[in-house]
Amino acid sequence: MFEQTCAELTRAAIDRDEQAFGTLLHQVHQAAAGVPAAELTAGVRLLAQGIAQASLDQAAWLAVMSGAIVENGADADAPGTAVMGRLLEVTTGALTFADAWAKAAGGEPPDPAEHQPSREVWDVVRPGLGDGAGPAMEAWWSLPRFALAASTVLSVSPMVRASVPDRETLAAAVDRAEDHCGQLTYVRDLLRVLDGERLLVLDRASGRGWTVVIGGIGDNFQLHTLLAGELIRPDRLPGQAPDPRWVASSLDQDVPPGTPAVTGQWNLVDVDGEWIWNEGVPADIPEVGGTRVVVLDPPPYERSWNPGRRFPQMPASLFVEAAHDPASLQGWWQRVRPATTRPTG
Known part of the structure; x- marks a missing residue:
């Protein structure tokens, strides 16, 4: 009928x-x-x-x-x-x-x-x-x-x-x-959402890096949250693991009542040391030789934001495809500049 x-x-x-x-x-x-x-x-x-x-x-x-x-x-x-x-x-x-x-x-x-x-x-x-x-x-x-x-x-x-x-x-x-x-x-x-996009994520403190594959991420708040969920683990990076509710609601779940604000783990910057705004989107991250690069730096101050997704109907994904030791990343580290002391742009 x-x-x-x-x-x-x-x-x-x-x-x-x-x-x-x-x-x-x-x-x-x-x-x-x-x-x-x-x-x-x-x-x-x-x-x-x-x-x-x-x-x-x-x-x-x-x-x-x-x-x-x-x-x-x-x-x-x-x-x-x-x-x-x-x-x-x-x-x-x-x-x-x-x-x-x-x-x-x-x-x-x-x-x-x-x-x-x-x-x-x-x-x-x-x-x-x-x-x-x-x-x-x-x-x-x-x-x-x-x-x-x-x-x-x-x-x-x-x-x-x-x-x-x-x-x-x-x-x-x-x-x-x-x-x-x-x-x-x-x-x-x-229209700018990236699906199946590979990012190279570099941790300045340890010199390590990871290739991650992302999809359906609506803004860099969500990217930051999902990176923390994947990388803050005993075999990857130290730190306070994010609340599982933050990660789940950044992927495909509703935000449960009473979920506290997300606490930022890093300052995200690009190869040139320019800040990657949480208010921006992954497509804003500059490409270097066809690869978008995110560098993890210590946060200059405490950041927090609401959990969840900008587009609640859009499920997201982020997973580690490959891990890279510092020796294999020397060419990349030679390109990476120190972070700017204040954001520009």
Whole structure:
């Protein structure tokens, strides 16, 4: 029944049957409750066809519906591919609308959350956009829903993150449009998440190092916590082992009530001695010869932060792939500079 209703909703979207679309959208929302994950997945695979083929307005509603179903357990790959396949179209169209509005009227365009498309809006942008006014308006009002759906599918699916089309062009458009749609801040950072990335971690005090493989890490607070969980062990580095709740909630678990704040173990710096900001992301860490290098230094002062993940739906991973003794790292240590006394940048 659920799969059939999704098929009918998709057909209504592609056929632009607005009356049937509204009714069926509500029915799919109601029918999804309590449906097994396999059936939910079959349904969102059908909705993905509508996301790819329908008008932007109706595709945006299908995208949001698919995101909600994914949050209930459906596989994200099919709808995620469809959402990301149209996000550049939506974002560039919305930017076209915003630029036309600024030129004609000045100031920020009408907020899609508070206003509906109207004749008054059309009259502002039509002279500058001509026949493109309609598509640009549709993109503007669809952008928040596409951004919300994109945040969900990028969080849930490594495959979707790995297969984003026109990634650099999309990232540039998202950067430009972020001021108009706050949800795009999350999309921007999710586009930069590293999966299957090898980092070389060097401990200045011991001269030892490790190659670690990371995935799904949303910020460097999370990276710092997971590094402590892997490296502070009797056979690796001395120190106070992190609270297991900190590590678990940085991987894939909820934060248990009463969990104390995370205590930082090190000052993370790059090869040039520049501080690696906890507020940044692993993709910010500079590459040296194709390798991102993290140097562990003593903390200059005590740091603490809230446990958990910036993107709660995104499971993370970090494991040690190889250990390196000081003798094998001489070439690297010759490149490493002392840490700066204060952060720059």
